[in-house]
Amino acid sequence: MIEQIRDIGPETLARFDAIIDARAPSEFAEDHLPGAVNLPVLDDAERAEVGTLYKTRSRFEARRVGAAYVARNLARHLETALAGRENDFHPLLYCWRGGMRSNAMATVFSQVGWRCGLLEGGYKTWRRAVVAELRDNEAPLPIVLIDGQTGTAKSDILRAAAAKGVQVLDLEACASHRGSVFGGFADAPQPEQKHFETLLYDDVRRFDLSKPILVEAESNRIGRCEIPQRLWKAMLAAPRIVIEANPQIRAPYLLTAYGDIIGDGAAVKAAVERLKPFHPKDEIAEWRAMAETGQWRRLAEALMREHYDPAYERSRKRGRAGKPLARYRLDALDSATFERVAHDIASALDHRAISKDRPAI
Numbered sequence: 001m002i003e004q005i006r007d008i009g010p011e012t013l014a015r016f017d018a019i020i021d022a023r024a025p026s027e028f029a030e031d032h033l034p035g036a037v038n039l040p041v042l043d044d045a046e047r048a049e050v051g052t053l054y055k056t057r058s059r060f061e062a063r064r065v066g067a068a069y070v071a072r073n074l075a076r077h078l079e080t081a082l083a084g085r086e087n088d089f090h091p092l093l094y095c096w097r098g099g100m101r102s103n104a105m106a107t108v109f110s111q112v113g114w115r116c117g118l119l120e121g122g123y124k125t126w127r128r129a130v131v132a133e134l135r136d137n138e139a140p141l142p143i144v145l146i147d148g149q150t151g152t153a154k155s156d157i158l159r160a161a162a163a164k165g166v167q168v169l170d171l172e173a174c175a176s177h178r179g180s181v182f183g184g185f186a187d188a189p190q191p192e193q194k195h196f197e198t199l200l201y202d203d204v205r206r207f208d209l210s211k212p213i214l215v216e217a218e219s220n221r222i223g224r225c226e227i228p229q230r231l232w233k234a235m236l237a238a239p240r241i242v243i244e245a246n247p248q249i250r251a252p253y254l255l256t257a258y259g260d261i262i263g264d265g266a267a268v269k270a271a272v273e274r275l276k277p278f279h280p281k282d283e284i285a286e287w288r289a290m291a292e293t294g295q296w297r298r299l300a301e302a303l304m305r306e307h308y309d310p311a312y313e314r315s316r317k318r319g320r321a322g323k324p325l326a327r328y329r330l331d332a333l334d335s336a337t338f339e340r341v342a343h344d345i346a347s348a349l350d351h352r353a354i355s356k357d358r359p360a361i
Contacts, residue, residue: 001110001115001116002106002107002110002116002117002118003115003116003117003118004117004118004120005092005117005118005119005120006120006125008033008119008125008126008129009205010202010205010206013033013034013035013092015090015117016090016091016092016117017085017089017090017091018037018089018091018092019033019035019036019037019091019092019094020036020037020039020091020092020093020094020105021033021036021037021038021039021040021094021095021123022039022040022041022093022094022095022101022102022104022105023038023040023095023096023101023123024040024042024043024044024046024047025038025040025043025044026044027096027123028040029192030192030194030195031123031127031192031194031195031197031198032123032195032198033094033123033126033198034198034199034202036094037081039077039081039082039105040073041069041070041073041074041095041101041104041105042066042069042070042073042101043073046066046069046073049065050062050065050066050069053065066100067104070101070104074104074105074108078108078112085114087113087114089114090114090115090116090117091109091114091116091117092116092117092118092119093105093106093109093116093117093118093119094118094119094122094123094125094126095122095123096122096123096124097121097122097123097124098118098119098120098121098122098124098125099122102118102119102122103118106118126198127194129201130194130197130198130201131197133201133204133205133230134197134200134201134204134228134229134230134231135228135229135230136230137230138230139230140234140237141204141209141213141230141231141234142209142210142211142212142213143169143212143213143215143231143234143235143237143238144212144213144214144215144238144239144240144241144325144349145214145215145216145217145235145238145239145240145241146158146161146214146215146216146217146240146241146243146345147216147217147240147241147242147243147316147324148217148242148243148244148245148312149244149245149250149304149308149309149312150180150250150254150304150308150309150312151245151247151250151251151253151254151257151300151304151308151333152243152244152245152250152330152333153243153245153253153257153330153333153337153338154216154217154243155170155172155178155216155257156333156335156338157243157338157341157342157345158170158214158216160338160339160341160342161214161342161345161346162214163342164342164343164346165346166212166214166342166345166346166349167207167208167211167212167213167214168213168214168215169200169203169204169207169213169214169215169231170203170216171200171215171216171218171222171227172216172218172222174191174196174199174200174203174225175190175191175196175222175223175225176188176189176190176191176223177190177222177223177225178257178258179216179218179219179222179223180308181271181274181275182258182261182267182268182271183222183223184223184267185260187260190223190224190225191225193224193225193226196225197228200228200231204231211349212349214345214349215235215238217235217240218235219315220232239324239325240324240325241324241325241326241327241328241345242324242326242327242328243328243330243341244327244328244329244330245329245330245331245333247301247304247305247309249330249331249332249333250300250304250333251297251300251301251304252297253333254300254304255296255297255300262296265291265292265294268291268299269288269291269292272284272287272288272291273288275287275307278307279306279307283306286302287299287302287303290302326345326348328341328344
């Protein structure tokens with residue numbers, strides 16, 4: 001049995017045991033529905049060959065060769081990735097436009113005895129929804145920014161607030177990047193722009209837009225990922241909660257937060273090199289020497305003092321004017337402190353009662 005699926009809401013997608021993307025691996029890598037697995041009916045080379053045959057020989061020749069590839073690939077998937085599935089397996093299938101690739105897969109699966117869902121319009125149905133929500137929609141989003149200088153543990157506080165039930169949109173988690181030249185993760189490359197937007201959309205569409213959404217203040221690019229227009233406009237207009245801490249406690253915190261980078265001397269030096277357009281040669285040379293000799297705390301303090309803190313001040317003056325909703329002055333950057341701040345923020349957002357200042361915590 002093949003069921004045509006028009007709705008892509010979270011509740012509908014959750015009904016299926018698996019979401020299967022039948023497109024080629026390069027298409028899947030660029031973007032795919034959240035949680036989808038890639039079981040291509042044509043790989044990239046096969047798809048290119050069939051397309052060339054269609055243009056240079058005939059539609060019949062392309063279909064004949066393509067059908068042979070599809071049959072072999074589907075057989076392989078049935079013998080490997082799907083070998084353990086029982087007769088009540090209920091997958092949702094899609095390809096680029098909901099056409100021949102996903103229909104071929106659905107036909108074979110239904111003959112096996114599986115009840116399949118087939119996404120009408122394929123991946124393009126999903127992508128249209130993402131663009132409509134994040135780029136075309138001009139309705140405001142109830143964003144509240146958590147702001148502060150580098151090393152004030154904003155991400156930790158954000159995660160602690162999420163654990164307390166606050167609606168949180170974690171941009172850095174979606175972008176797989178910590179938002180600075182030192183921000184990449186060696187074991188988790190950044191998503192392509194379209195998939196970054198998919199991850200954001202999948203979060204935003206689940207929020208209650210009558211309640212605040214807590215977001216960490218960022219520039220409009222996080223690594224190579226660009227924040228889409230609707231969200232960026234909301235962030236520019238959003239009220240702020242400011243986190244402050246003195247450099248003496250921020251520096252050791254940064255050494256912990258960026259421990260994976262410190263363990264890769266070449267990555268640190270490469271990041272320092274990316275600051276060359278913004279600083280004199282002798283300053284860059286000094287930072288490079290600190291990295292080469294493992295003077296991590298001195299390097300962290302120098303980067304905060306000479307690069308990140310001045311950049312934050314310029315950004316604040318340029319686009320984050322006005323008094324903050326609240327200001328937290330932290331005397332420690334540890335899990336107990338994050339919990340207390342998150343609890344206070346959660347309570348304040350829940351009661352719409354954030355006061356102008358908060359004491360040191």
